[in-house]
Each structure stands twice: as C-alpha cells, then as structure tokens.
Amino acid sequence: MIPIEHYIIFSSMLLVIGLMIILIKRNAIMILAGVELILNAANINLVAFSQNDPSLSGQMMTLFVIVVAVAESAVALAIVYQIYRHQGISNIDELNELKG
Amino acid sequence: MSMSSLNEQIQAIIGDFGVLLPEATLIVGSFILIILQLIFKDKAGATKVTFSLFLLGLISLAVSYSSVSGEYFGGLISITPVVGLAKPFFIVVTGFVLLFPKGEDLLKRGEYHFLLLMILLGAMLLIQVNNLLLFYLTLELISITSYILINFNFDRKGFEAGIKYLLFGAMASGLMLYGMSLMYGLAGSLDLIAIGDLISNGQSSGLWLPLALMLFFIGIWFKLALAPMHIWSPDAYEAGPTPVVAYISIVPKVAVLIFFAQFVSTTQLNAIDFDWKMIFSGLAIVSMFVGNLSALNQSNAKRMMAYSSIAHSGMLIIGLIVGDSFGLQAMLFYAIVYAVMNLGAFYLIDLFQKAGFEEIKDLAGLGRKSPWLGVFVVVIMIALAGLPPTGGFTAKLLMFTALWEYYQSEGYQYLIWLFGLGLLNTAISLFFYLKIPYYMFVYPSESEKNIKFSLKDGTIVAVVVFIVLLSFFKADLLLNVLNQFNFAL
Amino acid sequence: MVMDHLLSWLVFVPLIAAVVMLTIPQSQGHLYKWVALGALGIVTILSLVLVFSFNQGIAGYGADSLQFTKQLDWINLNVGSFGSLLIQYYVGVDGLSLALVLLSAIVLFIGVISSWNIKKNVQGYFLLYMVLSTSVIGCFVALDFFLFYLFFEFMLLPMYFLIGIWGGKRRAYASIKFFIYTLIGSLLILMVMIGLSLSVVQGPDSTVHTFDIMKMMNPENYLPGSLLALDFDGQLLGLTYRAWAFILLIVGFAIKLPAVPVHTWLPDAHVEAPTPISVVLAGILLKIGGYGFYRIGYTIFPDGAIEYGWWIALFGVIAIIYAAFVAMAQADLKRLIAYSSVSHMGFVMLGMASLTVEGNAGALFQMFSHGIISALLFLMSGVLYDRTGDRMIANYSGLAGKMPLFCVAVILSFFAALGLPGFSGFIAEFLVLIGAFDGAINGSVVDTFMPVLGLLGLVLGAAYFLWTIQRMFFGKFWVREESWQLPDLNARELIMIIPLVILALFFGIFPGLLLDLANETVMGFVEYVNTQGHQNLELINAAVR
Amino acid sequence: MEGIDLNIIAFYILAGFSVFSALGILFAKNVVHAVFLLVLVFLGIAGVFIISNAEFVGVTQIMIYIGGVLILMMFGIMLTHRIDGKRLESENRSVLIATLLGFGLLGILFYPIKAGFPLFDFGSNEETGFTVTEQIGIHLMTTELIALEVTAVLLLMALVGAAYLAGLNLKKKGVNDTD
C-alpha cells in the first residue's frame, strides 16, 4: 500500500506548482493550465482517498470535476479568443483597463 | 449493493423527483427559450421577456406546490423552511432584473434569458444541496454562467472583466476543491452529515480539518466577494451589463449565505475547536473597511456599488457569525432589504447609463431638473448607508441587535470590535453614498442632458422606494413573514 | 380632538404642510412660504396652548409625571426565541421638554420669516424646512428611544441639504462635515440604544424588549445578567458596560451640543449655512444635544451621571473658556457667534453636571435662553450679510452712525448674550453657576474651581462681544467697499428681531414663568438622579467586586 | 506481493514524472512545449489513477483531458498566437513573489503532512460483485443522478455560452467595440 501521505505530497506539489504557474505565466492559456493542475491535484486526492470507499464518491467526484473543468476551459478559451481578436492580446497582464 | 436494493433506490429517486418540480420546470422552460432563440434569432424581445416572465410564474407555482421540508434523494437534497422563502425571493429578483431599462438590447437575446435562468437554477439548487459534490456542481453552474454573462456588454472592458472574473474564480474553486477533497478524505463521504459526524465525534484530526475547511471557505469568500477574495468584483461590476451585475450581486450571494448557514448547522461547525467565527469576524471587518474605503474616491457609480457590495457582504456574514435563529433572521431580513435597495440602485444606474451618464459627476444638477428622481436616489442611497427611516436602518439595527445579543451570551471580545467598527463603517460609507445625491443637488448642471423618466421607470422605482420605506415603518410585516419560517436549522 | 393628540399635531403639522406643498405647482411659487408660515404659526399656537394647559403642579420625574402622553404600539419585531422588540409611538412632555417645544416653535417660526427672500428652489427649501421642523419637535416629545433616534437622525438629511444647497462658498465641506460629525454621534447613540433595548424588557417577567425610556429608568426592568443590568459583573477595558454606554451616549450628544473638542463642525456649518438655517441650528438643534443629555443620558444612567459628572462639568468649563478664547480670535462675525454658542452650551453641561436643582434649572433655562439669543445673534449677522455679502469684522467700522436701529439691536442682543441682567441669559448663567458652586460646596460631584472658571468665562464673553461692537459699530464710519449699500433694518427684519428681543427681556425679567413650568420636574429629576444614581452605583460596585 | 510492489514503484515513477513535467511547464519558454508537458503531467496522473484502483477515472482523464482540454488549449494557442515564433514564447512575471507565495502554501501543508493524514476508516473493502466501472455506472444512475443532471445542464450551458461568446463575430450587432 502506498502511504496516503505520499499521495497528498504528490497532490500538494501539483497544487503549489499550479498556483505558481497561475502567478508567473503571463499567457492566459498557461494560467488556465495552472488551474487545471490545481484541479488535478484535488482529483488525485479524491481518487487516493476513495481507494477503499465502497461508494466510490471520490472517483465519482473526480469524473464530474473533469467535466466541469472542460466546460470552464471552453468558456475561458472563448473569451480569450475574443480578446485576442479584438485587441490582439493574449497576455493577461496587458489587460488593465479596469482598475482602481 | 444488491439489485433489489438498487431497484428500491431507483424507485425512491423517481418518487423524490417531485420535489424538484420547480427546477425541472426551469430546465424545460430554458430549453424552450433556446429553441425560441433559434427560431426568432435576435428579435422578438418582447415575446422572450413575456415567456420568461411566464416561466417564472410557472416556477413559482411549482415552488408553492413542492416546498415540503424534508430530506430527499437519500439525504443529498434537504429542503428546509428557508428554501421555501428563498426560492420565491430568487424568482422575484430574476423577474425584476428582466425589467431593467437598458436590458432591452440584452433581452432580445435568448441566450441572455437562458443564462439568467441558469443562475436561478443554480441558486435554487444550491440552497438545498446537502452534499459537497452537488454543492460544487451548482456553484460552478452559477459561476460559469456568471463568467459568461459578465461579457454581455461585448466590449473590450466586458471581455477583460470576463476573463479576469473567470480565472480568479477558477483558481478559487480549484483551491476550494482541494479543500473539499481533504474533507472527503477525513470524513469518508461527501455528505455534509458525515462531516458533522466527524466533528461531533471529537476525534482530533490535527490541523487537517481546519485546513480543509479554510480552503473550502475560499470558495465561499469568493462568491460572497469578501476580502481578500473580493478583488474580482469591482472590475466585473464595472464592465458587466447593469442588470447582470445587479443580479449577481444578490442571488448567488444570498444562495451561498443560505447554503453556508445550512452547512454550519449540518456539520455542527460550532462544535469544532477552531475559531472560524473569529476569522469571519476579521474578514467582515476587513471587507467593510476595504469596501467602504475604496468606494470613497470612485467616480464610476457601478464600481462604487461594487465596493459597496463588498462592504455589505461584510455586514451580511455577521448573521452567519451570530448563527442562531435570530442571527439568521436578521441576515435574511438584511438580505431582502439589501436586495431591494440594491436593485433599486442598479436600476437607477442603468437609467442613468441609458441616458448617457457614465460618471457620478455627470449627474450634476440632475436633482434640480427631476426632483422626484432626486428624492428616490436619496432614499435609496440613505437606505444603503443604513440610515432611518429606511429599511436599511432596520436591517442594520436587527443585525447589530443580534450581534450584541450574541456577544452578551458568548462574550468574545472580537465581537464588540466587530460591533463598533461595523458602526464606524456606516459613517465612512456615508461619504460616498451621499456623493450621488450630493452631485445631483448641490452641484450646478453643466449639460443640457436630462433623464427620460418613463411611467414604467417611475412606477418601478417608486415601488422600490415604497418597500424600502415600508420595511422601516412597518418592519414587523416583513419580519412576520420571516417568522413564518422556522429557522431552527 | 386636537387636545387629545396635541403633541402629535405639533409634530406632524409641518409634515402635512410639506405634503400640501407637494401639491402646489412650481408656478405658484410664492405660496410655499405662506404655507410654511401658516403651518409654523399653527405650531406656535399649539405650543402655546400646550404651555397654558400644562399642569405645573405634577411632582416627580418619570412616566407618571408626563403629560399629554400618547402611547401606541408601532413596530413589534418578533424574533423568535429571543422575544420581541417593541417599538412604540410614545410621546409626552414634562418640564424638561415643554420649554424646548415652545422654543422650537418660536425659532422655527422666526426662521420662516427669515427665509422670506430665498430665491433658489423655493419648494425644495421649504419642504426640507418642514421636514426639519417635524423632526426637531419630534425629538423633544419622543419618549421612546427608537422614536427619538428616528427623529434625531432625520434631522440630519434636511440639514445636510439645507446647508449643502443653499449655503455659502464652502458649503460642500461644511455640510459633509456637519453630517459626518453628527452621524458619528448618532452611531454612538445607536450602539447604546441597541444594547439598552436588549437589556430592557417591559416588565420583570416579560420577554418583550422595549425602547421605552421610562421603562429604562427602572433597574427591575433589566434582564438579569444582561450587559447593561446593574448586576452584570463583566467589564470592558476596565469599565463596566453601563459606564461605557453612558460615555458613548454623552459623547454622542456632546457632538451635537457641541462640546470641546468635538465642536469644530459647528463654526463651519454656521458660516456656510444660510441665515435662517443658522438660526435654527443654533437655536434648536444644539439644544437637542443638551436635551439628550437629560432625557437619555442622565435619565437612563443616573449612576453614570454621578460617576462621570465631574468630567462632564470639566468639559463644560473647558468649553466655556476655550470657546470664548477662540471666539475672540475670529475675524468672521458669524464664526465668532458660532463659537460663542459653544461657550454658552458649556454652561448647560456645567449646570447639568452639578446635580443641583439650581444648576439644572439654570441649564434648562440656558437652553431656552440661548435658543432665543443665538437666533437673534445669527439674525444680526444675517442682516449684515444680506446687505454686503461680507461678514469680516475688520471690513466694517462705525456702523452705528449709518444703521442706528441695527446698532441698537446688536447692542441689545450682544449684551443679552454676554449675560446682562434683565436678559434671560443672565438668569441662566447665574443659576448654573450658583448651582454648580452650591453643589461643589455641599458635596456634589463638581469642584469649586469649575464655577469659578465659569465666572471667568463671563468676562471673556463680555470681552469678545464688546470688542466686536467697538470694532464694527463705533468709531468713524468705514467699510471696505464704498459701493456697499447699508440701509437700516427693514420691517421684515424688525418683525423677526423685536419679538426675540422682547422674549429675551421678558424671560430675563420674569424667569419664573418659564422656570415654574419646569420646576417640579427638575426637582424630581435631580432627586431621581441623585438617589437612583447612588443606589445603582452601590449595586454595580457590589456586582463588580 | 510483487504486484503491489510494482504498483508502488510505478506510483513513484509516475508521480515523479508528473511533478517534473509540471515543473517543466513552469520553466518552459515556449507555449507549445508547455502544453506538451501538460500532456505528460496528465498522462502521469492518469497512470496514478489507474494504479490507484480507479481505472475508469484514469481513462476518462486521458480521454477528456488529453482529448478534450488539451486539444482545446492547442486550438486556443493557435488561434491566439501567430505561429511566427516570438509570440509563442510564454513570458514570466514576478517570479519571486510567486515563489514566495508558493512556498508559503507549501509551508502551510508541511506540518499537517508531517503529522500524518487521519484517513477515514472505510472498513474492509467488501466485495459487491461489480467492477469499478459497473459501480460507477450504477452510481451515476442512482446516488449521483442529480449530479449527472446538473452536469448535463452545466455542459449545455457552457456549450451555449462558449459558442455564443466565441461566435460573436458572426453577428454584426452586439460587438460594440471592434478595434
């Protein structure tokens, strides 16, 4: 049996890396990638914890999370696409018309 | 898990579907709207509005038939008395939003109706879920819909706000999800009751449970726009279409508040040896300060209202901090009054924007040209500030009364700070709430522009003002309505 | 029917007038002021009826000594397990409030005459004025804390707009400053109100929480163990909650009064406000602060009155001296008068804190008298401002030759203000100081040095007023701009000034007419505060130890 | 049990692989490279899922993430970047702050992890007679039915919304700002 803590270490590393990607990368799509990493980190936890769960809630949840992630990405990419089309910008930090 | 038990389970589920009649109606209706959109394209706005309103009527009918308290779907859904109050409330707010003056352009788009209804669906579901997975899904339903709707001005600012809102929300929900995954690992189930068992068993889980809860709270804070997760809201509010902003400043917030109240009671969060109330109190104070202070120098009315709503969120969660039935009652009272005055404020802002007034200072001298409009603005603004004789005052009074009472029984020192600083914030907030009437009355007019104030606008605003006043002068009416619901969650 | 609901009529006649004004089209603009005048005329008559049908002989202080009471349930907030919050429409008068009601009616009436020449947005002006009138009178007759608070807060907005729209150059700054100051004061009051309503119930076994001030007097109505109950043993930062509540209340009302050091809104507000609004502000609004001390602070917390009376008196004395000095340094006539108001209101604090009958009677009398006299003073500055648009003392000299009537009026009002015997101000200040001294000698909470310093305030008052007369009215005639037209007082101004002078003289010569109205109440009040206060203190000290 | 050992070894290899790939994203200069690295991360995670008794999830991961999300992202990149080299570079910003915050978060997690995770005791894993995939199917139609419905609606909504947003250029009206 793999110790559960190792799963958590694994997931937390992905979590941190995801967070750092979000904060570091200027590209909107890369930020989205960071978000996906965070979601995957949570998924790893869910799967790991549900190994012994007879009701498999964790795994079920993972499936839904994946679906939601897709939906979210789709919307995000639609917006990114529009922004690029209208302003030629794909770096998120160039968007700063709204402030104060 | 045997086949027979499976059968029973399915039978039970099918039987239970009755309670989701409003939601089902909503889903079906919204599909029809999509179809209408496919037929009419971007025309026939009136038909779509009529249909939407009709649909809302149907849903409320359905609500009145199906709101029976109890647990359904094996505990996944639990209908508490509050739900019976909250659902009609959401429906009314949705209906109101459809009447916004500048919404006509939006209302021609079937997608707009559809998305609004999706938020309504999410909110209606959110307040009755009893399970983290469903919570996550409904919350995401609301969130993603909001992300899309914020773009509906279809301009640069709109898209900018949209992506900012989305990425911020995505990160928040990611962190929340991580917290939820940890909670699942600790409790062994996604049901809230399981977490309750975990807490009430009293076995120490070290730092894990608090950590999980805190990560989980991030999502809640995000939806409530509480500091430090408030930063998205000014941008989104400024750029989003006014009706949408009005909508997402009320419905998702109230839904999350109600869910959280249920969360607290189901998971017996008060029993945990971790002073989450202190953290919430701190956040409430910080939110009020951040909201009110930042609003001081805003020149854009909608942005100002965004900060105002951050501050109001800080007020609203006082009800959660108090947590007893009095507190929840006060919170709901506050929420309803806040909804009314916020809708009124946004309605007026929409009216101004329609007439081409973008900045607050453009409003100079307007109050002298249209005194009635000026009076309405004054009433709504002082209501938002929480001065008598408006419902805003009664709401604040009840909220602080509840807080005081809680302090009296518990004696936590931070509560008295919350009390005092909360009141102090009322004073700060006046600076900017009075800015609008101030410009309208005190400053001389510079332009010839005036507001076309149609009968419909007049009636709607007058009704809002009337309710705001009524909820002061006969506050017991509203409170008695609230009293009909049992708040012992 | 009118007699049955006399107080309600008093309060709501201006509001009815406001509604009537709404129905008058803008084209009939000249009617507004007549409506306002009529309404306040009715109010004045009603208040006179009230005074004459008031029974002076009812002794004691408390619910039983109130007259013309009306008590109706208004809002009953039922909040489940906790019980319910009962807000009542509860009005009544006793000796404390009667004179102030009369004062309000008079000053408001004069204020309308003074507003006769308002040109800008007449409808709005008089509407707000009527609303202000209602809330002012309401404040004085309300006996339910919530009702009082409602009227108290509701004064702010009309005042804000009246200064902000019809004011002078820096009106924006002044109005917002006024608003914020007063609002902070009222928030402090709100805090205490919430606490009180939670601690006080209708009766010993009731769960109906009440805002009734008279109920709040009785320690038995406090829920045992509630924060503001006498037997509550908890403390916050070393003070009992009752002490905190008292301090908050006093600070809240002190802002309104205003006391040093929270007075700085007043000069600004006055300088920017139009003349009639200055008149109303100084004449009545400040009195609400003083009245709040009485009706709310001292009545509900007699223990605080005894424990912190010394400090209140001290701040009163500081206000007297300090504001007099500041007044002396002013270059603007209206600012000078504003600071003199601060100085005079210091006497109210001193007299009240002395906890002697003389001192309290004097403080009440001072409120009335200052109401009349400050109205007069602000009318004076208004007369000048109307003619030249300038109020700088240094810009005038030797006006007495050009405007003899005006000069007479100024001399009379200035001497009235500096406490010349024969005018009401003297009686008030004399009573306050003698009461304070008597109290100091005979073991009340004040010290001897306070009335003695107060005496010094009298000299300072004489100094700055006379200096002003000397600078502005005597000597050779000179004004800054030769083009200034300086006609003497006209009939309208005389109509305002003469009654006020006569009133100041009349009550200076026959103070008994006013003092007798309040005498029994004041005696009851002092007796109540002293006995109940000491009782309460004993209980509190026993609980805390 | 050699199989388990193998599983364990595979876990560490896959986990390490994923983490390194994720780090690779962090340091990658080229957006396309980063996306490919993301594929590797997801593959590794899918592998972990599979050895963690969640084959169905693992497969879903591969299919939806790699087949869906990543393709979407590639589309996105291609649509939003001119393929002329420079624009494909993914620039970094405020690395220091991000690192500090990242380590801050790690610091939060450090002590709890050190103390061990009190996993809920699910009891012995009794045989139900269904495979995991079958069980998932059953759950989807019973306990998670509502979730399924909600997800369906959510997907529809996202579809409508995303399509609407992405396809806005087809409508001349509505786009107020086309500069």
Next chain:
Amino acid sequence: MENILLYIILFAPLVSAALSYFLTKKWAGETLVGFSLLVLLAAIMAWFKQPVSSGFELDWILAGNQNFSIGLYYDQLAGIMTIVVAIVALLVAIFSMEYMKHDGGQPRYFAMLGLFAFSMYGIVLASNLLLTFVFWELVGFSSYLLIGFWFEKDAPPISSFKAFLMNKVGDIGFLLGIFILYAFFKTLNIQELIGLDPVNAAIPNGLLIALGIGLFLAAVGKSAQFPLQTWLPDAMTGPTPVSALIHAATMVAAGVYLMVRVFPMLAPEVLTVIGIVGGITAFMGAFAAFAQNDIKKILAFSTVSQLGYMIMAVGAGFPVAAFIHLTTHAFFKAGLFLCSGSIIHYYHETNHTAGFDPQDIRNMGGLKKVLPFTFMAFTLCMLSLAGLPLFSGFLSKEMILNGLVSADHLPSFVLVFGFASVFMTAAYMARLYFKVFFNQQVAGEKYAEAVSVKVPLLTLSSLSIGFVFSMNPLSPDDSWLLSVLTSYKGIGIADHFVWVPILSIGLALSGLIFSYLYIERKMLSGLVSGVKSLTYNLSNRNFYLDDIYDVAFVSGSKTLAKAAYWWDQKVVDRVVNLMGKTQVVLAYLIGWFDRRIVDGGVRLVTWLVNFAGNRTRQVQGGNLQNYLAWAVFGVLLIFYFFELMT
C-alpha cells in the same frame, strides 16, 4: 400701597427713559428733569413717611424649593443715598439741558441717564445681593453707553469698553461672594445674612476670606480702586454731566455703598486688605492728579483718591465715616465736575479753533472774571474737597482720619498715605484752581452762565458747606447724619485725637499755599522784585523758599507725581492692558490651536481615511495576476495567523 414711594423712586426714571427715547423726543431733557424732580420729592417724602427697615420681597426665581426673591428695603442708609442720588441726578439733568443743547442725540442721552438713575436707585434700594448685582451690572451697562455716547470719536468707545470690562472683572468677585453666601446660608437677603452673622458662622476661613475679597473686588471694580482704577480717568471721555453724575457722585460710590451694606460680612483679614488697597488708591490717585493737564482727568484722579479714602475708612472699620464722606463727596465732587462742565461748555461755545482742546488747563486762565459764578461754586467745592473747616469735606475727612488713627489692624503706612493725601489733595486742587481761574494768560469777555447751569452749581456748592451736615462744622460728631444712622449696625465712632484735625488742617492749608506759591510764583516774583530793596530779607527768604520749593518740593513732587502717573499709566494700566492683550494673544493662539490642531486632527482623520481608501484601491491595479497574488497572500495570511494560534 405702602411702598408706593419706593416704586416711584425706582421706576420713575425708567419711565422717563422710555418716554424720552420713544415718545417725547423733543422734550427729552424736560421729561427727565420732571421725573427726576418727582423722584426727589418721593425720596424726601420717603424719608419722612417710609418706615425704617421696611420693604417687601417678591418671588423671582424659584429653583426647586429655593426661592431667589427680589425686593426693596428702606432704611436710613438707603434714604440718605436716594436723596443724594436724586439731588445730584436732578441737578445733572438740569445742567445737561444746557450742556447738550446742540447735540443731536438728546433723546438717547436722556434715556440713558434715566436708565442709569433707575439702576442706581435699584442698587440703593435692593434688599438682597442678587438684585443688587442685577442693578450693579445695569449701572455698568448704562455707564458703558454713556461713556461711549460720542461713539463716532475714537477714544470714547475704547474707554467704555475698558470700563465695562474692568467692572466685569469686579463683578466676578461679586458673584463669587454671592455664591459663597448662598452655598452656606441659602439666602441672599442682606438683612437676613447680617442676622446670620457670616463672620462667626461655620464657614471655612478660606471661603470666608474669599467671600469678603469677592465682595470687595466688586467694589474695586466699580469704585475704581487699585489695581482696576484706570478705567475711571479714561471714562472722562463721556459727556461732562455724565462724569459728574456717574463717575463722581453716584455710580463709583456704589462700591463704597456696597461695602457699607455688607460690612458685617467682612472678615478682619479682609478689612486689612481693604484698608491697604484704599490707602494705596488714595495716595496714587492724589499723586497722579498732579501730572494731569486735562481738567476732567484731574478731577477723575481726585475721585479715585477720595474713593480710596472711603474704602480706607471701611477697611479701618468705620463704614459710617465712609458713608458720610460718600455723601459729602457726592455733592462737592459733582459740583466740581459741573464747574468743569461749565468751563468746557464755555470754551465750546466761544472758541471754535480747530484742534483746540477745551479741557486742557494749559489753555485756560483768568476765568475768575469770565465765569464768576462758576468761580464761586468751584471755590466752595474745592475747599470742601481740600478738607478745610466749615466745609462738609472737613467733617467726613476728620471722621475717616480719626478712624484710621484708631484702627490698629492696618499697617501704619496707610495712615501716612491718608495724611499725605490730605496735603496732596489740597495741593493739586489749588494747582488746578489757580491755573484755571487766576492765570491771566487767556482771559475773555465775561460770560453769562445759563440758569440751568447756575442752579445746579449753586445748589451743589451750598451743599458743600459744613453747616448742612452739622450744626457744629468743626466737629463731625455733631453731624445729624450720624444721629440718624445710629440704628445702622456698623456704626462706630472713632476716638478723638485732637492732633488729627490740627494736622489735617495744617496739611491742607500748606498744600493750598504750596500750590498757590507755585502757580502764582511768577506774579509773586514780580511783586518781590518790586519790593526787593525794602525787604531784602523777605526777598531773600522768599528766594530761598523758592529755591527749596523748586528743588525740594516742586521738582521733587512733580517728579513723584509724574512717577505716580507713570506708574498708573505705564505699569498699572499697562499691566491691565497687557492682560487684555495677553488675552487676545492667547485667544489667537487658542484659535490657531482650534483651527490647526482640533479641527486639523479631524481633517487629518479625513485625509487618512481618504488615503487608506486610495491604498485599498491600489490593490485593484488592473492586473489580474496581482489580484491573484494579493488574494493568495491574504488567504495565506489568514492561514498562518490561524496556524500560529493553534
């Protein structure tokens, strides 16, 4: 209507004031004269009809069970005082009709005089200290108005301002005294208080002294005693009849009257203080009079000095003596002032040279011929003031000096001051007398004084003759005043010292001669040179005398007078002015403090709030990733806070 006479005395002047201001403007003077006559008649009738120690009390202020009543009280003291006031007031009113005949402000003038008379009678008749105080302030007020009557000139407004303010300082003491009395005895009725014997009652000694000092301070202000005396000379900027009535005869004497009234309440320590202050005032006033060239100022300083005498007498423990001096002084000093008024009026009427100062004695001379009637009256009054036998001043002054000698609680320098002042009084009056009436420099045509000038002068000068007050004008003990005042409690007749009248007469005579020689020196030296050969010795001695006179006395005393005046103007007045200025400076400082610190603090808070607002807004910089960083940072902060807590 048993007290109808008192009502008439009190209210008739007020009625006349109202009438002359509002109704009978054209006959304002006649109105006042008529009413003053009525008052005088009433006062005389009251002397005979009104029972002694009668009066009445009315409720005025009822505070709780405490009644601050007001009322009138009539006894011999009040009786004499009313008659004195009534006489002087009547005569001044008559005089004013001539004096003010060209002034446009007559209604105002006579109304104010009426108001003053009303207030003065109020002080005299008031039965309790509260009412006394009320009228006390009112006389101050009317005095303020009358001093500043010519408000368009530069000096009068300032003088009136100063006068009122200094009086106000004194009034504080009065109020303090009232407070102390009330706090212990709960009554302010003078007779009741005397009955309660405050000096021996259970009052802490400090408060007893404070009480006395307080009441005395009132007298210091009103009666222009050291150190508040400087307002009185300044007050001479008012019309001269006003000076005669208010600043010589009546109002300034009110302080003395009050002291006499409350004498039984004064503690021994207080009496010592009173005596010392009186002595200093008498001496300083007399000295300062030397250096004046303004005729009215000389008389004003003389008044200060004489008031000092009265106060000294009170301090010595002989209030009756003070009161009698008050009475006699009222007549002869009013007479002197009216004489000066007559002179000034003469110059006003005849000399219209621009810049001519009709009050400067250097411009005067030889008026004996021009104004013979005035000269006669002035002579009588002056001799009375100088304290020569057969004149009223002698009687009262002897009583005071005897009292001073017999009072052993006063330091001896007071006595020295007393006697020195006798000499100086005679000397400065003679200086004035000879300069104005004899010097030949400026002589004009004989000028006929109007009847309305003559009548007052005649009356007042005849009232300065000793026979009026005592059948034996050489012994004050035989004065009928003393006999009627026997019922007064503070009575005390000093022992007789034979040397006292001798010394005092000697001093007074030498003072007269001294000045005579000095002023008339030039004339004398001419005479001397004519008979030089005949009486070389005399001449020699004369020369010798002149020398001594010049060196030892004249320049010496002149220097001293200058010094005294300098002290008065530069030190006392400066100190008072400095206090005033300090007050103004302090006011500006506090004003600055109020604006910058108190209000500044508020503005600082506002600024800080705004500043904080802008900082919280800065978080919202528009960059999403900064938002995220902030959010994460905030969340981490909470986490760490929490983790540190547990």
